[in-house]
Amino acid sequence: MKKLMNMSFIVIAFSLIVSGCSNSASNKAAGDDDKVTLSLFSSMNNEGEKKAFESVIAKFEEANPEIDVEVNSPGDYEDMLRVKMAANDMPDLFDTHGWSQLRYGEYVADLKDMDWVQNLDPALNPIIKDEDGKVYAFPLNQAKDGISYNVEVLKEYGIEPPSTLDEFMKALETVKEKSNGEVVPLWIPGSDKSAIAQIFDELATPLLITDAENSYGDQLVNGTFDWKNYTLLATKMKEIQDKGLLNEDVLTAQLQQATELIAQNKIAFTFVAGSLGPDATELNPDVKIGTMPVPAIHEGDKPSWIGGERHTLAVWKDTEHPDEARRLLDFFAQPENVKTIAEGTSAPDALTNVEAENYFSVFYKEFEDTAVQPYFDRVYLPSGMWDVMGTSGQELLSGSLTPEQLSKKMGEEYERLRNQ
Structure with a gap:
């Protein structure tokens, strides 16, 4: 009888553990662990630039609560990216900072089917596109x-x-x-x-x-x-x-x-x-x-x-979250966000469907x-x-x-x- 009671206790305890694990898994499925986290590396280093960039990221996360964007702006940006290229372990999105084709070309996804491509400033075509029409990155602004x-x-x-x-x-x-x-x-x-x-x-x-x-x-x-x-x-x-x-x-x-x-x-x-x-x-x-x-x-x-190209966002060709990464690019391509980046970086925008003024616009006009x-x-x-x-x-x-x-x-x- 005592042995039977011990067996019953073990069964009940096991049931409680399984139930607890099940509830825990259920809670996880409904909580933060369901979020997709996008890793993003940027070469922006001025405080004003980073403030504008991060404000757009915050708006995106608010509009897309199921996506987190982890922004990293290392001071040794080029060295860091070289290490990641050598390990073939790139961020989901990263700034090609002028090297979209020559340095990063083999690591980036083709973005030619995205809607904003039709509005690219033609001056950037030789830099952002190749002769086959591949689009290597979304230009946040131009230099x-x-x-x-x-x-x-x-x-x-x-x-x-x-x-x-x-x-x-x-x-x-x-x-x-x-x-x-x-x-x-x-x-x-x-x-x-x-x-x-x-x-x-x-x-x-x-x-x-x-x-x-x-x-x-x-x-x-x-x-x-x-x-x-x-x-x-x-x-x-x-x-x-x-x-x-x-x-x-x-x-x-x-x-x-x-x-x-x-x-x-x-x-x-x-x-x-x-x-x-x-x-x-x-x-x-x-x-x-x-x-x-x-x-x-x-x-x-x-x-x-x-x-x-000044600052860009390219999508790693092997990212596990291509849809979410492209959604972020589409968000940055919205006119109000293009203007935010142009104003925050004091650099011309890269899209023809946006009239973005920035601090230096009068001087760009002069020259x-x-x-x-x-x-x-x-x-x-x-x-x-x-x-x-x-x-x-x-x-x-x-x-x-x-x-x-x-x-x-x-x-x-x-x-x-x-x-x-």
Whole structure:
């Protein structure tokens, strides 16, 4: 009898456990564990940009409570993505930041059947689409990179936005002289090698591509380029430093300092862009930040915008949640969200069915006839040269490389990376 009672107790206990597990499973099915979580990597790093981007994500999650979006914006974005590519373990969505085809092409799903494709700005077709019609990513905005400047500082010292490198040098010298050193003529956050790479990349285009008599695009692509032709760029950067036209802390200055300094009218020119304008004006309503194309270097040439895709969202071809990922892209393509991103990133939108105004719209209008050239490294250099431009630029400004040695190092790394 005692044995029978023990058996009964075991059966009842087992039934309770099974029932509890069943209820637990039922509760899970009805709760958060039913949500789909999309992993998303973005290269946005300015606070204003991230704020605009995350506000659209929050709206999407509110409208789609069954989907969570985990946003990651690592400072070492490129290195992180290289590791993930090597492991074939990509995020569900990720920013191709100018490399939709050349670097990430084999990892992205084709988006050509999505409704927003018909409204893509044709200027992006060579960058976002291939000759077979594959669409590699949704462009959140597009780039028109140049030089940012403090409108009031230039006005006070009688400086017009320069259109040539010689005019730019003269403008820097004028700022130094007339401000008695109180205003930094050209401010660079050189603690970040990417900030220095950005400058060398933008200036390489007028140095080596756009002028008919100094155009080396074919040689750069086929590997026959003589890197002595690059030395002028390093020479000019060193000259700017030697004349005291750069911030003295160029190698320790950090990107986040730009907003406060330019809001205090302590910076005349900088290559920092993104949300710099609206962020500075929020700190000081009396400040106005402008943007201008990259000056021509050779006599007879014209200024250029440097651009193409800025920030994008591509879908990993092996994602387990393709429908949810595409739903997020459709949400970003809604006109009100396109406008939010354009305003938050101070960059032109990428869709023809949207009239999005942003902080720099008046300046883009002023220079609307200026040609947009693609980023130099994305067309003419092998993958990995961005880091080389940044580190060699830092070494130049630290005095550990001469302009000639910098060009030699660029050539050696160019050959090494081409042969990988």
